[in-house]
Amino acid sequence: MSSAVSPNAPTNVPEMPAISGVKLATASAGIRYKDRTDVLLAILDKGTAVAGVFTQSKCPSAPVEWCRAKLGSSKAAVARALVVNSGNANAFTGKTGRQATAMTAAIAAKAVGCRPNEVFLASTGVIGEPLDATKFDGVLAALATKVAPDEWMSAARAIMTTDTFPKVATATVRLGKARVTINGMAKGAGMIAPNMATMLAFVFTDAPIASGALQSLLKAGVEDTFNAVTIDGDTSTSDTLLAFATGTALADGAPKISRASDPRLKAFTTAFQSVLADLAEQVARDGEGARKLVEIIVEGAVSKASARKIAMSVANSPLVKTAIAGEDANWGRVVMAVGKAGEPADRDRLSISFNGIRVASRGARDPSYDEAEVSAAMKRPKIQIRITLGLGKGRDRVLTCDLTKEYVTINGDYRS
Structure with missing residues:
Protein backbone atom coordinates (compact mmCIF):
# COMPACT_ATOMS: atom_id res chain seq x y z
CA MET A 1 0.00 0.00 0.00
CA SER A 2 1.48 3.33 -1.06
CA SER A 3 1.91 6.06 1.54
CA ALA A 4 1.10 8.90 -0.89
CA VAL A 5 -2.50 9.28 -2.02
CA SER A 6 -2.97 9.42 -5.79
CA PRO A 7 -3.54 12.93 -7.15
CA ASN A 8 -6.50 11.43 -9.01
CA ALA A 9 -8.29 10.38 -5.83
CA PRO A 10 -11.93 11.52 -5.68
CA THR A 11 -12.38 14.80 -3.84
CA ASN A 12 -15.76 13.77 -2.47
CA VAL A 13 -16.12 10.49 -0.59
CA PRO A 14 -19.76 9.50 -0.02
CA GLU A 15 -21.28 8.82 3.35
CA MET A 16 -21.91 5.09 3.31
CA PRO A 17 -25.32 4.30 4.83
CA ALA A 18 -26.08 1.14 6.74
CA ILE A 19 -27.70 -1.72 4.85
CA SER A 20 -30.11 -3.87 6.81
CA GLY A 21 -28.77 -7.41 7.01
CA ASP A 286 -5.62 4.74 -8.57
CA GLY A 287 -3.42 2.92 -11.10
CA GLU A 288 -0.01 2.22 -9.61
CA GLY A 289 2.12 5.35 -9.97
CA ALA A 290 -0.55 7.05 -12.09
CA ARG A 291 -0.80 10.80 -12.38
CA LYS A 292 -3.49 11.01 -15.04
CA LEU A 293 -6.86 9.39 -15.66
CA VAL A 294 -7.20 8.51 -19.34
CA GLU A 295 -10.52 8.03 -21.17
CA ILE A 296 -10.35 6.47 -24.62
CA ILE A 297 -13.39 6.76 -26.88
CA VAL A 298 -13.51 4.91 -30.18
CA GLU A 299 -16.36 5.73 -32.54
CA GLY A 300 -17.19 5.00 -36.15
CA ALA A 301 -16.02 1.39 -35.84
CA VAL A 302 -17.69 -1.50 -37.68
CA SER A 303 -19.12 -2.77 -34.35
CA LYS A 304 -19.00 -2.16 -30.60
CA ALA A 305 -16.81 -5.25 -30.19
CA SER A 306 -14.36 -3.91 -32.75
CA ALA A 307 -14.33 -0.53 -31.02
CA ARG A 308 -13.57 -2.26 -27.69
CA LYS A 309 -10.58 -4.12 -29.13
CA ILE A 310 -9.17 -0.95 -30.64
CA ALA A 311 -9.73 1.04 -27.46
CA MET A 312 -7.99 -1.65 -25.39
CA SER A 313 -5.09 -1.74 -27.85
CA VAL A 314 -4.57 1.97 -27.26
CA ALA A 315 -5.17 1.75 -23.51
CA ASN A 316 -2.65 -1.07 -23.05
CA SER A 317 0.09 0.45 -25.19
CA PRO A 318 3.14 1.33 -23.05
CA LEU A 319 4.16 3.85 -25.70
CA VAL A 320 0.82 5.66 -25.57
CA LYS A 321 0.75 5.58 -21.77
CA THR A 322 4.30 6.87 -21.36
CA ALA A 323 3.63 9.68 -23.85
CA ILE A 324 0.68 10.75 -21.70
CA ALA A 325 2.90 10.59 -18.60
CA GLY A 326 5.27 12.95 -20.42
CA GLU A 327 2.33 15.19 -21.40
CA ASP A 328 3.11 14.61 -25.06
CA ALA A 329 0.20 14.47 -27.53
CA ASN A 330 2.01 11.87 -29.63
CA TRP A 331 -0.80 10.84 -31.96
CA GLY A 332 1.64 8.68 -33.93
CA ARG A 333 1.61 6.22 -31.05
CA VAL A 334 -2.19 6.21 -31.08
CA VAL A 335 -2.14 5.49 -34.82
CA MET A 336 0.26 2.63 -34.13
CA ALA A 337 -2.02 1.14 -31.47
CA VAL A 338 -5.09 1.43 -33.72
CA GLY A 339 -3.26 -0.23 -36.58
CA LYS A 340 -1.96 -3.18 -34.55
CA ALA A 341 -5.36 -4.02 -33.03
CA GLY A 342 -6.22 -6.31 -35.94
CA GLU A 343 -9.59 -4.63 -36.45
CA PRO A 344 -10.93 -2.83 -39.55
CA ALA A 345 -9.42 0.66 -39.86
CA ASP A 346 -8.69 3.03 -42.73
CA ARG A 347 -5.69 5.28 -42.29
CA ASP A 348 -7.14 7.95 -44.57
CA ARG A 349 -10.44 8.16 -42.68
CA LEU A 350 -8.92 8.19 -39.21
CA SER A 351 -9.06 11.25 -36.96
CA ILE A 352 -7.68 11.67 -33.43
CA SER A 353 -8.38 14.26 -30.75
CA PHE A 354 -6.78 14.93 -27.36
CA ASN A 355 -9.09 16.67 -24.86
CA GLY A 356 -11.34 17.88 -27.66
CA ILE A 357 -8.52 19.24 -29.83
CA ARG A 358 -8.22 17.44 -33.16
CA VAL A 359 -4.57 16.68 -33.83
CA ALA A 360 -4.81 14.31 -36.79
CA SER A 361 -7.32 13.75 -39.57
CA ARG A 362 -7.50 12.02 -42.96
CA GLY A 363 -4.18 10.30 -42.57
CA ALA A 364 -2.11 13.34 -41.59
CA ARG A 365 -1.60 16.04 -38.99
CA ASP A 366 -4.64 18.30 -38.72
CA PRO A 367 -4.17 21.57 -40.66
CA SER A 368 -5.22 23.63 -37.63
CA TYR A 369 -2.82 21.86 -35.24
CA ASP A 370 -1.37 24.20 -32.61
CA GLU A 371 1.46 22.73 -30.52
CA ALA A 372 1.07 25.23 -27.66
CA GLU A 373 -2.68 24.63 -27.38
CA VAL A 374 -2.29 20.86 -27.31
CA SER A 375 0.62 20.96 -24.86
CA ALA A 376 -1.47 23.00 -22.43
CA ALA A 377 -4.35 20.51 -22.73
CA MET A 378 -2.04 17.57 -21.98
CA LYS A 379 -1.20 19.04 -18.56
CA ARG A 380 -4.73 18.40 -17.30
CA PRO A 381 -5.25 15.57 -14.79
CA LYS A 382 -7.76 13.85 -17.10
CA ILE A 383 -6.91 13.12 -20.73
CA GLN A 384 -9.53 12.10 -23.26
CA ILE A 385 -8.40 10.48 -26.49
CA ARG A 386 -11.14 10.34 -29.11
CA ILE A 387 -10.56 8.13 -32.14
CA THR A 388 -12.97 8.37 -35.06
CA LEU A 389 -12.67 5.61 -37.65
CA GLY A 390 -15.37 6.64 -40.11
CA LEU A 391 -16.37 3.04 -40.93
CA GLY A 392 -19.65 2.41 -39.12
CA LYS A 393 -21.69 3.05 -35.98
CA GLY A 394 -19.69 1.00 -33.48
CA ARG A 395 -18.66 2.91 -30.34
CA ASP A 396 -17.00 2.04 -27.06
CA ARG A 397 -15.23 3.66 -24.12
CA VAL A 398 -12.50 2.37 -21.81
CA LEU A 399 -10.56 3.87 -18.92
CA THR A 400 -6.87 3.61 -18.16
CA CYS A 401 -4.07 5.76 -16.73
CA ASP A 402 -0.60 6.91 -17.64
CA LEU A 403 2.53 4.80 -17.10
CA THR A 404 5.16 6.43 -14.88
CA LYS A 405 8.51 5.53 -13.36
CA GLU A 406 6.75 4.91 -10.06
CA TYR A 407 4.88 1.95 -11.58
CA VAL A 408 8.25 0.28 -12.17
CA THR A 409 9.41 1.13 -8.64
CA ILE A 410 6.25 -0.25 -7.01
CA ASN A 411 6.35 -3.52 -8.93
CA GLY A 412 10.10 -3.93 -8.77
CA ASP A 413 9.88 -3.91 -4.96
CA TYR A 414 6.52 -5.71 -4.58
CA ARG A 415 7.81 -8.91 -2.93
CA SER A 416 10.65 -7.23 -1.03
Whole structure:
Protein backbone atom coordinates (compact mmCIF):
# COMPACT_ATOMS: atom_id res chain seq x y z
CA MET A 1 0.00 0.00 0.00
CA SER A 2 1.48 3.33 -1.06
CA SER A 3 1.91 6.06 1.54
CA ALA A 4 1.10 8.90 -0.89
CA VAL A 5 -2.50 9.28 -2.02
CA SER A 6 -2.97 9.42 -5.79
CA PRO A 7 -3.54 12.93 -7.15
CA ASN A 8 -6.50 11.43 -9.01
CA ALA A 9 -8.29 10.38 -5.83
CA PRO A 10 -11.93 11.52 -5.68
CA THR A 11 -12.38 14.80 -3.84
CA ASN A 12 -15.76 13.77 -2.47
CA VAL A 13 -16.12 10.49 -0.59
CA PRO A 14 -19.76 9.50 -0.02
CA GLU A 15 -21.28 8.82 3.35
CA MET A 16 -21.91 5.09 3.31
CA PRO A 17 -25.32 4.30 4.83
CA ALA A 18 -26.08 1.14 6.74
CA ILE A 19 -27.70 -1.72 4.85
CA SER A 20 -30.11 -3.87 6.81
CA GLY A 21 -28.77 -7.41 7.01
CA VAL A 22 -25.08 -6.48 6.59
CA LYS A 23 -22.58 -6.01 9.41
CA LEU A 24 -18.82 -5.63 9.08
CA ALA A 25 -15.64 -5.67 11.12
CA THR A 26 -11.91 -5.60 10.41
CA ALA A 27 -8.77 -6.67 12.22
CA SER A 28 -5.07 -7.27 11.84
CA ALA A 29 -4.20 -10.94 11.46
CA GLY A 30 -0.57 -10.37 10.48
CA ILE A 31 -0.98 -12.00 7.07
CA ARG A 32 1.78 -9.88 5.58
CA TYR A 33 1.51 -6.28 6.62
CA LYS A 34 2.50 -4.93 10.04
CA ASP A 35 0.47 -2.41 11.98
CA ARG A 36 -2.52 -2.34 9.62
CA THR A 37 -5.82 -4.16 9.18
CA ASP A 38 -5.69 -7.02 6.69
CA VAL A 39 -8.83 -9.07 7.24
CA LEU A 40 -12.50 -8.22 6.73
CA LEU A 41 -15.48 -10.18 8.01
CA ALA A 42 -18.97 -9.38 6.76
CA ILE A 43 -21.90 -11.18 8.39
CA LEU A 44 -25.09 -11.40 6.36
CA ASP A 45 -28.66 -12.18 7.39
CA LYS A 46 -29.99 -15.66 6.76
CA GLY A 47 -31.32 -16.10 3.24
CA THR A 48 -28.98 -13.52 1.65
CA ALA A 49 -28.74 -14.18 -2.09
CA VAL A 50 -25.27 -14.16 -3.63
CA ALA A 51 -23.86 -13.94 -7.15
CA GLY A 52 -20.36 -13.64 -8.52
CA VAL A 53 -18.16 -13.18 -11.56
CA PHE A 54 -14.50 -14.11 -11.56
CA THR A 55 -11.21 -13.97 -13.41
CA GLN A 56 -10.94 -15.87 -16.66
CA SER A 57 -7.29 -16.63 -15.89
CA LYS A 58 -6.44 -20.30 -16.42
CA CYS A 59 -4.43 -20.10 -13.18
CA PRO A 60 -7.12 -18.96 -10.71
CA SER A 61 -6.55 -18.57 -7.00
CA ALA A 62 -7.87 -21.05 -4.45
CA PRO A 63 -10.54 -18.60 -3.16
CA VAL A 64 -11.82 -18.09 -6.74
CA GLU A 65 -12.22 -21.85 -7.12
CA TRP A 66 -13.92 -22.03 -3.70
CA CYS A 67 -16.49 -19.35 -4.60
CA ARG A 68 -17.16 -20.78 -8.05
CA ALA A 69 -17.87 -24.18 -6.52
CA LYS A 70 -20.29 -22.74 -3.95
CA LEU A 71 -22.17 -20.74 -6.57
CA GLY A 72 -22.25 -23.59 -9.06
CA SER A 73 -23.58 -26.14 -6.60
CA SER A 74 -26.89 -24.34 -6.06
CA LYS A 75 -29.46 -22.61 -8.26
CA ALA A 76 -30.37 -20.45 -5.27
CA ALA A 77 -27.02 -19.72 -3.66
CA VAL A 78 -27.08 -18.08 -0.24
CA ALA A 79 -24.38 -16.49 1.87
CA ARG A 80 -23.98 -15.84 5.57
CA ALA A 81 -20.43 -14.56 5.64
CA LEU A 82 -17.68 -13.00 3.54
CA VAL A 83 -14.02 -13.19 4.56
CA VAL A 84 -11.44 -11.11 2.69
CA ASN A 85 -7.74 -10.87 3.41
CA SER A 86 -5.03 -8.68 1.90
CA GLY A 87 -1.30 -9.33 1.62
CA ASN A 88 -1.53 -12.88 0.30
CA ALA A 89 -3.49 -13.95 -2.80
CA ASN A 90 -3.49 -17.67 -1.94
CA ALA A 91 -2.83 -18.27 -5.64
CA PHE A 92 -0.49 -20.86 -7.17
CA THR A 93 -0.35 -22.54 -3.77
CA GLY A 94 -1.56 -26.02 -4.77
CA LYS A 95 -3.06 -28.38 -2.23
CA THR A 96 -1.93 -26.13 0.60
CA GLY A 97 -4.02 -23.31 -0.85
CA ARG A 98 -7.14 -25.45 -1.08
CA GLN A 99 -6.65 -26.58 2.50
CA ALA A 100 -6.30 -22.95 3.56
CA THR A 101 -9.64 -21.99 2.00
CA ALA A 102 -11.39 -24.93 3.67
CA MET A 103 -9.85 -24.05 7.03
CA THR A 104 -10.74 -20.36 6.70
CA ALA A 105 -14.34 -21.20 5.81
CA ALA A 106 -14.59 -23.63 8.74
CA ILE A 107 -13.23 -21.05 11.19
CA ALA A 108 -15.61 -18.39 9.85
CA ALA A 109 -18.59 -20.76 9.90
CA LYS A 110 -17.98 -21.58 13.52
CA ALA A 111 -17.62 -17.91 14.42
CA VAL A 112 -20.79 -16.89 12.58
CA GLY A 113 -22.89 -19.98 13.25
CA CYS A 114 -23.46 -21.19 9.70
CA ARG A 115 -22.29 -23.87 7.27
CA PRO A 116 -18.88 -23.56 5.55
CA ASN A 117 -20.58 -23.55 2.13
CA GLU A 118 -22.33 -20.31 3.15
CA VAL A 119 -18.96 -18.60 3.59
CA PHE A 120 -17.46 -16.76 0.60
CA LEU A 121 -13.76 -15.96 0.40
CA ALA A 122 -11.46 -13.57 -1.42
CA SER A 123 -7.74 -12.97 -1.09
CA THR A 124 -5.39 -10.39 -2.61
CA GLY A 125 -1.66 -9.87 -2.47
CA VAL A 126 1.45 -11.83 -3.34
CA ILE A 127 1.07 -14.87 -5.63
CA GLY A 128 2.83 -18.13 -4.80
CA GLU A 129 3.22 -17.71 -1.05
CA PRO A 130 1.29 -20.18 1.17
CA LEU A 131 -1.47 -18.58 3.25
CA ASP A 132 -1.33 -19.53 6.93
CA ALA A 133 -5.03 -19.90 7.68
CA THR A 134 -4.34 -20.61 11.35
CA LYS A 135 -3.87 -16.85 11.69
CA PHE A 136 -7.65 -16.49 11.29
CA ASP A 137 -8.28 -18.72 14.30
CA GLY A 138 -9.50 -16.51 17.12
CA VAL A 139 -9.44 -13.39 14.94
CA LEU A 140 -12.68 -14.22 13.12
CA ALA A 141 -14.40 -15.26 16.34
CA ALA A 142 -13.48 -11.91 17.89
CA LEU A 143 -14.67 -10.04 14.81
CA ALA A 144 -18.02 -11.83 14.91
CA THR A 145 -18.68 -10.26 18.31
CA LYS A 146 -18.02 -6.68 17.18
CA VAL A 147 -19.49 -6.45 13.67
CA ALA A 148 -21.38 -3.21 13.04
CA PRO A 149 -23.46 -1.77 10.17
CA ASP A 150 -21.35 1.38 9.70
CA GLU A 151 -17.84 0.01 9.12
CA TRP A 152 -17.77 0.53 5.34
CA MET A 153 -14.68 2.72 5.17
CA SER A 154 -12.75 0.46 7.54
CA ALA A 155 -13.74 -2.51 5.39
CA ALA A 156 -12.57 -0.79 2.19
CA ARG A 157 -9.20 0.02 3.81
CA ALA A 158 -8.68 -3.53 5.06
CA ILE A 159 -8.72 -5.00 1.55
CA MET A 160 -6.19 -2.54 0.09
CA THR A 161 -2.75 -3.62 -1.15
CA THR A 162 -0.93 -1.08 -3.36
CA ASP A 163 -4.07 1.08 -3.43
CA THR A 164 -3.55 4.62 -2.21
CA PHE A 165 -7.16 5.26 -1.15
CA PRO A 166 -10.21 3.19 -0.18
CA LYS A 167 -12.78 2.84 -2.95
CA VAL A 168 -16.48 3.03 -2.07
CA ALA A 169 -19.70 3.97 -3.83
CA THR A 170 -23.37 4.06 -2.90
CA ALA A 171 -26.79 4.63 -4.44
CA THR A 172 -30.36 4.69 -3.18
CA VAL A 173 -33.33 3.95 -5.40
CA ARG A 174 -37.01 3.10 -5.11
CA LEU A 175 -38.08 -0.50 -5.65
CA GLY A 176 -41.82 -0.93 -5.31
CA LYS A 177 -42.88 0.88 -2.14
CA ALA A 178 -39.44 0.77 -0.56
CA ARG A 179 -36.22 2.76 -0.80
CA VAL A 180 -33.39 0.29 -1.24
CA THR A 181 -29.67 0.91 -0.91
CA ILE A 182 -26.72 -0.36 -2.91
CA ASN A 183 -23.24 -0.10 -1.37
CA GLY A 184 -20.01 -1.17 -3.02
CA MET A 185 -16.30 -1.33 -2.28
CA ALA A 186 -13.35 -2.32 -4.43
CA LYS A 187 -9.60 -2.65 -4.36
CA GLY A 188 -7.15 -2.62 -7.22
CA ALA A 189 -4.27 -0.57 -8.54
CA GLY A 190 -2.03 -2.96 -10.46
CA MET A 191 -2.30 -6.23 -12.40
CA ILE A 192 -5.50 -4.78 -13.79
CA ALA A 193 -6.99 -5.97 -17.07
CA PRO A 194 -10.25 -7.50 -15.90
CA ASN A 195 -11.83 -10.24 -17.93
CA MET A 196 -15.29 -11.01 -16.53
CA ALA A 197 -14.79 -9.25 -13.19
CA THR A 198 -12.30 -7.11 -11.35
CA MET A 199 -9.56 -7.34 -8.76
CA LEU A 200 -11.71 -7.53 -5.66
CA ALA A 201 -15.09 -5.84 -5.47
CA PHE A 202 -18.14 -6.42 -3.29
CA VAL A 203 -21.62 -4.99 -3.71
CA PHE A 204 -24.39 -5.22 -1.12
CA THR A 205 -28.09 -4.36 -1.24
CA ASP A 206 -31.18 -4.87 0.89
CA ALA A 207 -33.32 -5.46 -2.22
CA PRO A 208 -35.12 -8.85 -2.36
CA ILE A 209 -33.50 -10.15 -5.54
CA ALA A 210 -33.08 -13.88 -6.18
CA SER A 211 -29.56 -15.15 -6.82
CA GLY A 212 -30.30 -16.01 -10.47
CA ALA A 213 -31.52 -12.49 -11.23
CA LEU A 214 -28.61 -11.01 -9.30
CA GLN A 215 -26.20 -13.13 -11.33
CA SER A 216 -27.68 -11.81 -14.58
CA LEU A 217 -27.46 -8.21 -13.36
CA LEU A 218 -23.85 -8.70 -12.34
CA LYS A 219 -22.72 -10.36 -15.54
CA ALA A 220 -24.31 -7.64 -17.66
CA GLY A 221 -23.15 -4.86 -15.37
CA VAL A 222 -19.41 -5.58 -15.61
CA GLU A 223 -19.19 -5.37 -19.39
CA ASP A 224 -19.07 -1.58 -19.68
CA THR A 225 -17.64 -0.93 -16.21
CA PHE A 226 -14.97 -3.25 -14.82
CA ASN A 227 -14.33 -4.99 -18.12
CA ALA A 228 -13.72 -1.58 -19.70
CA VAL A 229 -10.82 -0.72 -17.38
CA THR A 230 -7.15 -1.55 -17.76
CA ILE A 231 -4.09 -0.39 -15.84
CA ASP A 232 -1.31 -2.54 -17.25
CA GLY A 233 -2.88 -5.22 -19.44
CA ASP A 234 -2.35 -8.00 -16.89
CA THR A 235 -5.35 -10.04 -15.73
CA SER A 236 -5.11 -11.13 -12.10
CA THR A 237 -5.42 -14.70 -10.85
CA SER A 238 -7.74 -13.43 -8.13
CA ASP A 239 -10.31 -11.19 -9.84
CA THR A 240 -13.53 -11.53 -7.85
CA LEU A 241 -16.74 -9.51 -7.86
CA LEU A 242 -19.42 -10.72 -5.47
CA ALA A 243 -22.90 -9.26 -5.00
CA PHE A 244 -25.12 -9.90 -1.98
CA ALA A 245 -28.84 -9.15 -1.62
CA THR A 246 -30.15 -9.50 1.93
CA GLY A 247 -33.80 -9.04 0.92
CA THR A 248 -34.69 -7.18 4.12
CA ALA A 249 -36.43 -4.41 2.14
CA LEU A 250 -39.22 -6.91 1.49
CA ALA A 251 -40.64 -5.91 4.86
CA ASP A 252 -40.78 -2.28 3.71
CA GLY A 253 -42.76 -3.04 0.56
CA ALA A 254 -40.14 -4.00 -1.99
CA PRO A 255 -41.35 -6.78 -4.31
CA LYS A 256 -39.56 -10.10 -4.66
CA ILE A 257 -37.59 -10.10 -7.90
CA SER A 258 -36.88 -13.42 -9.56
CA ARG A 259 -35.91 -12.27 -13.08
CA ALA A 260 -33.42 -9.61 -14.14
CA SER A 261 -35.84 -8.65 -16.93
CA ASP A 262 -38.58 -7.72 -14.44
CA PRO A 263 -39.68 -4.19 -15.48
CA ARG A 264 -39.90 -3.17 -11.82
CA LEU A 265 -36.12 -3.55 -11.67
CA LYS A 266 -35.34 -0.87 -14.27
CA ALA A 267 -34.38 1.94 -11.89
CA PHE A 268 -32.52 -0.47 -9.63
CA THR A 269 -30.51 -1.80 -12.59
CA THR A 270 -29.45 1.71 -13.53
CA ALA A 271 -28.38 2.45 -9.95
CA PHE A 272 -26.58 -0.88 -9.66
CA GLN A 273 -24.60 -0.18 -12.82
CA SER A 274 -23.77 3.33 -11.61
CA VAL A 275 -22.18 1.88 -8.48
CA LEU A 276 -20.11 -0.53 -10.58
CA ALA A 277 -19.09 2.29 -12.92
CA ASP A 278 -18.08 4.52 -10.01
CA LEU A 279 -15.90 1.81 -8.49
CA ALA A 280 -14.34 0.95 -11.84
CA GLU A 281 -13.37 4.57 -12.45
CA GLN A 282 -11.81 4.79 -8.99
CA VAL A 283 -9.66 1.77 -9.86
CA ALA A 284 -8.46 3.55 -13.01
CA ARG A 285 -7.78 6.70 -10.99
CA ASP A 286 -5.62 4.74 -8.57
CA GLY A 287 -3.42 2.92 -11.10
CA GLU A 288 -0.01 2.22 -9.61
CA GLY A 289 2.12 5.35 -9.97
CA ALA A 290 -0.55 7.05 -12.09
CA ARG A 291 -0.80 10.80 -12.38
CA LYS A 292 -3.49 11.01 -15.04
CA LEU A 293 -6.86 9.39 -15.66
CA VAL A 294 -7.20 8.51 -19.34
CA GLU A 295 -10.52 8.03 -21.17
CA ILE A 296 -10.35 6.47 -24.62
CA ILE A 297 -13.39 6.76 -26.88
CA VAL A 298 -13.51 4.91 -30.18
CA GLU A 299 -16.36 5.73 -32.54
CA GLY A 300 -17.19 5.00 -36.15
CA ALA A 301 -16.02 1.39 -35.84
CA VAL A 302 -17.69 -1.50 -37.68
CA SER A 303 -19.12 -2.77 -34.35
CA LYS A 304 -19.00 -2.16 -30.60
CA ALA A 305 -16.81 -5.25 -30.19
CA SER A 306 -14.36 -3.91 -32.75
CA ALA A 307 -14.33 -0.53 -31.02
CA ARG A 308 -13.57 -2.26 -27.69
CA LYS A 309 -10.58 -4.12 -29.13
CA ILE A 310 -9.17 -0.95 -30.64
CA ALA A 311 -9.73 1.04 -27.46
CA MET A 312 -7.99 -1.65 -25.39
CA SER A 313 -5.09 -1.74 -27.85
CA VAL A 314 -4.57 1.97 -27.26
CA ALA A 315 -5.17 1.75 -23.51
CA ASN A 316 -2.65 -1.07 -23.05
CA SER A 317 0.09 0.45 -25.19
CA PRO A 318 3.14 1.33 -23.05
CA LEU A 319 4.16 3.85 -25.70
CA VAL A 320 0.82 5.66 -25.57
CA LYS A 321 0.75 5.58 -21.77
CA THR A 322 4.30 6.87 -21.36
CA ALA A 323 3.63 9.68 -23.85
CA ILE A 324 0.68 10.75 -21.70
CA ALA A 325 2.90 10.59 -18.60
CA GLY A 326 5.27 12.95 -20.42
CA GLU A 327 2.33 15.19 -21.40
CA ASP A 328 3.11 14.61 -25.06
CA ALA A 329 0.20 14.47 -27.53
CA ASN A 330 2.01 11.87 -29.63
CA TRP A 331 -0.80 10.84 -31.96
CA GLY A 332 1.64 8.68 -33.93
CA ARG A 333 1.61 6.22 -31.05
CA VAL A 334 -2.19 6.21 -31.08
CA VAL A 335 -2.14 5.49 -34.82
CA MET A 336 0.26 2.63 -34.13
CA ALA A 337 -2.02 1.14 -31.47
CA VAL A 338 -5.09 1.43 -33.72
CA GLY A 339 -3.26 -0.23 -36.58
CA LYS A 340 -1.96 -3.18 -34.55
CA ALA A 341 -5.36 -4.02 -33.03
CA GLY A 342 -6.22 -6.31 -35.94
CA GLU A 343 -9.59 -4.63 -36.45
CA PRO A 344 -10.93 -2.83 -39.55
CA ALA A 345 -9.42 0.66 -39.86
CA ASP A 346 -8.69 3.03 -42.73
CA ARG A 347 -5.69 5.28 -42.29
CA ASP A 348 -7.14 7.95 -44.57
CA ARG A 349 -10.44 8.16 -42.68
CA LEU A 350 -8.92 8.19 -39.21
CA SER A 351 -9.06 11.25 -36.96
CA ILE A 352 -7.68 11.67 -33.43
CA SER A 353 -8.38 14.26 -30.75
CA PHE A 354 -6.78 14.93 -27.36
CA ASN A 355 -9.09 16.67 -24.86
CA GLY A 356 -11.34 17.88 -27.66
CA ILE A 357 -8.52 19.24 -29.83
CA ARG A 358 -8.22 17.44 -33.16
CA VAL A 359 -4.57 16.68 -33.83
CA ALA A 360 -4.81 14.31 -36.79
CA SER A 361 -7.32 13.75 -39.57
CA ARG A 362 -7.50 12.02 -42.96
CA GLY A 363 -4.18 10.30 -42.57
CA ALA A 364 -2.11 13.34 -41.59
CA ARG A 365 -1.60 16.04 -38.99
CA ASP A 366 -4.64 18.30 -38.72
CA PRO A 367 -4.17 21.57 -40.66
CA SER A 368 -5.22 23.63 -37.63
CA TYR A 369 -2.82 21.86 -35.24
CA ASP A 370 -1.37 24.20 -32.61
CA GLU A 371 1.46 22.73 -30.52
CA ALA A 372 1.07 25.23 -27.66
CA GLU A 373 -2.68 24.63 -27.38
CA VAL A 374 -2.29 20.86 -27.31
CA SER A 375 0.62 20.96 -24.86
CA ALA A 376 -1.47 23.00 -22.43
CA ALA A 377 -4.35 20.51 -22.73
CA MET A 378 -2.04 17.57 -21.98
CA LYS A 379 -1.20 19.04 -18.56
CA ARG A 380 -4.73 18.40 -17.30
CA PRO A 381 -5.25 15.57 -14.79
CA LYS A 382 -7.76 13.85 -17.10
CA ILE A 383 -6.91 13.12 -20.73
CA GLN A 384 -9.53 12.10 -23.26
CA ILE A 385 -8.40 10.48 -26.49
CA ARG A 386 -11.14 10.34 -29.11
CA ILE A 387 -10.56 8.13 -32.14
CA THR A 388 -12.97 8.37 -35.06
CA LEU A 389 -12.67 5.61 -37.65
CA GLY A 390 -15.37 6.64 -40.11
CA LEU A 391 -16.37 3.04 -40.93
CA GLY A 392 -19.65 2.41 -39.12
CA LYS A 393 -21.69 3.05 -35.98
CA GLY A 394 -19.69 1.00 -33.48
CA ARG A 395 -18.66 2.91 -30.34
CA ASP A 396 -17.00 2.04 -27.06
CA ARG A 397 -15.23 3.66 -24.12
CA VAL A 398 -12.50 2.37 -21.81
CA LEU A 399 -10.56 3.87 -18.92
CA THR A 400 -6.87 3.61 -18.16
CA CYS A 401 -4.07 5.76 -16.73
CA ASP A 402 -0.60 6.91 -17.64
CA LEU A 403 2.53 4.80 -17.10
CA THR A 404 5.16 6.43 -14.88
CA LYS A 405 8.51 5.53 -13.36
CA GLU A 406 6.75 4.91 -10.06
CA TYR A 407 4.88 1.95 -11.58
CA VAL A 408 8.25 0.28 -12.17
CA THR A 409 9.41 1.13 -8.64
CA ILE A 410 6.25 -0.25 -7.01
CA ASN A 411 6.35 -3.52 -8.93
CA GLY A 412 10.10 -3.93 -8.77
CA ASP A 413 9.88 -3.91 -4.96
CA TYR A 414 6.52 -5.71 -4.58
CA ARG A 415 7.81 -8.91 -2.93
CA SER A 416 10.65 -7.23 -1.03
